[in-house]
Amino acid sequence: GENVEQHPSTLSVQEGDSAVIKCTYSDSASNYFPWYKQELGKRPQLIIDIRSNVGEKKDQRIAVTLNKTAKHFSLHITETQPEDSAVYFCAASTYGQNFVFGPGTRLSVLP
């Protein structure tokens, strides 16, 4: 089955700096890769996603890149703000099948 790894487990950055979180997956059949942000005690919220036919996607300060050959994808947050502090989860899925989540990255943006 699919296995998703995520690094780093914790990340601290200064406000205004960039943050990068990386994930790898094992199943070459996976074709959908979402990223979720979860604040303490709240539900995970989809912040960006990418499909296997695209190499990069950007939405304002957030971008995701995908390298299918290497089976890894990354989340990039630029100009970080304190409200970006949360736990971020990557996931891999084959459309129509279950999502496998990474272990999460706790991001702290220091003012």
Place this chain on the structure above:
Amino acid sequence: GAVVSQHPSWVICKSGTSVKIECRSLDFQATTMFWYRQFPKQSLMLMATSNEGSKATYEQGVEKDKFLINHASLTLSTLTVTSAHPEDSSFYICSARFQGSTGELFFGEGSRLTVL
């Protein structure tokens, strides 16, 4: 995005009692819903996949007689924790996959269960 509502958001019960958690897709039909359990500072652990009109598929190590799942309609799935014990205390989250062409997964608010 699509809306998934989960109820109750928190519940406290005595050991030995059963607790039911509801998960509803409010503005779309979901033939498949997923139930996760999340321990503090950990990732989402899939418990079972709930399919409308058929039996749920449980992940290895999850007791189906302990965690009863019913998906009687396209908008409602329920998780019942039977004979709850303190070790069942956790954050339970449901999710539903949007049945449009995109297939995004949307989560309920989560239910924090505390068993005394």
